[in-house]
Amino acid sequence: MGMIAGKRYYGEEANDWEEARQFRQVLEDASTLASGSRLKDFFPWLRFLDFMLVSRRLKAVVRERNAFSQRFIDEIRKGVGAQKKKTMVGDLLGLQDREPGEYTDALIRSLSLSLLQAGTDTSSNTIEWAMSLLLNNPHALAKARDEIDVVVGRDRLVEEADIPDLPYLRAIINETLRLYPVVPLDVPHESAIECFIDGYKIPRGTMLLINIYAIHRDPNIWKDPTEFRPERFENGKAERLCLLPFGIGRRKCPGEGLAIRMIALALGTLIQCFEWERIGTQEVEMTEGAGIVMAKAVRLDAMYRPRPDMVPLLVGL
Ligand code: HEM
Structure with missing residues (x-):
């Protein structure tokens, strides 16, 4: 907005x-x-x-x-x-x-609403999935915090310019989008003309749904696909693998760059400024809800407190 x-x-x-x-x-x-x-x-x-x-x-x-x-x-x-x-x-x-x-006003309304509708829940749900995964994997949370402490320090907040120097944070975002792509069936597409794919005739106007969720968990593509392992994305290791949370081709999400920057900034700041704990000993529930944008079925509840070193900075904000 x-x-x-x-x-x-x-x-x-x-x-x-x-x-x-x-x-x-x-x-x-x-x-x-x-x-x-x-x-x-x-x-x-x-x-x-x-x-x-x-x-x-x-x-x-x-x-x-x-x-x-x-x-x-x-x-x-x-x-x-x-x-x-x-x-x-x-x-x-x-x-x-x-x-x-x-x-026209109609065009301006459409452009504004498309961006608001497409950019809001997608980003906020990804942050919630990422925090949930980190709470269930405290070693990854600690590693991300160490990276931020070394690169950014504790005298200032994470900034956009820091993101390229935080590869582990970026790997966490990729791994979150792999396991919980928030648009799991992509947006429905339709064949503009009749075509043949693998010998099948696809009539004009056929609805195409791409199961991104299944592709991201395909054991033929990903080793131990259901495990949360951001390391698989470190040093460009997974570059050629099929990661498509933003879709593919000409209608691919135009907000990808903005989304990654916003998610990295929000998640980086949450990790940098607060200590996080699960409520109780149980793992955070990770069931997926229904809908075109995939939210958690049970919203995340977690305990947090400011990191003592960050208090002066937070008070001064
Ligand atoms: C984690 C964040 C996001 C994810 C996973 C995501 C994913 C997607 C996907 C899968 C599509 C459909 C692509 C296709 O048709 O194949 C899409 C479309 C779109 N996204 Fe995103 N998106 C995200 C954030 C954003 C943001 C922040 C914006 C802009 C503020 C945005 C704007 C759009 C728009 C305008 C379209 C429609 C493009 C078209 O139909 O040509 N998205 N997004």
Whole structure:
């Protein structure tokens, strides 16, 4: 939201709590409704019932989503308050002045909503999976913390420029995305033309789902595939293996670079600043929930306390 519309919905500088709540609700409703199978996929003759059950709700959510994004577009157009800073919507409105037929409000709404919908849950769920894996593998957590202490020290927080010098942190993110790719079946694709694959005729318009989750756990590709072992990614060892949490080809996720940087910064800061422990002796539950974006079935609860050396820095923030 910061980059798109100059807004902040979390932390002390949050702009408006009611708006923040709406933002979360709109994204959650849209992803819940867009996830999973529909009755008409299995029983096409029940199309009418499906319409009654889902399509009407989906249309209502789309209306809400559009109204929500139109509000921040209008605010930026009027130059209200904090919205005067440089934002993606601001730049697009600048282009609209020059080419109104091309850069319509509908286009600006779609671009903003695609980025918000695609970039929010994916990144936050990956951080939650990573923290859960680290709590179940304390040796990896300790190794990541040692790396951060050597490279960054304890006088300042991890910064974007540090990420290339933190290869173990990067390996943890890769290993998390391998075991728990948050878009496990990729986004549905459709064949644009009739084609033949391995002797099978694929008609035009066939839906293609890619089981990224299964590919990432294929024992023919990965040694001990169900084990959490970030070391397999150290020194470019797994470069040629089939890691595709962001999809593949021309429609591959355009947010990959941003996602890796945001996840590395958030995870790196959590590791650098806090001591983490599981609640009780049980391992963190790792069952996957359903949905187009794969969240944990049971949300992570953990104990944490500031690392004594980091307290002065945290107090000064
Ligand atoms: C861990 C984080 C993320 C993962 C695992 C992820 C994964 C994916 C996947 C699998 C796709 C579908 C690619 C395909 O069609 O084959 C996708 C599409 C997309 N992602 Fe991401 N994504 C992440 C973060 C982000 C972020 C941070 C943004 C931007 C802010 C973003 C923006 C998009 C957009 C706009 C698309 C649609 C692209 C298109 O249809 O052409 N994603 N992402």
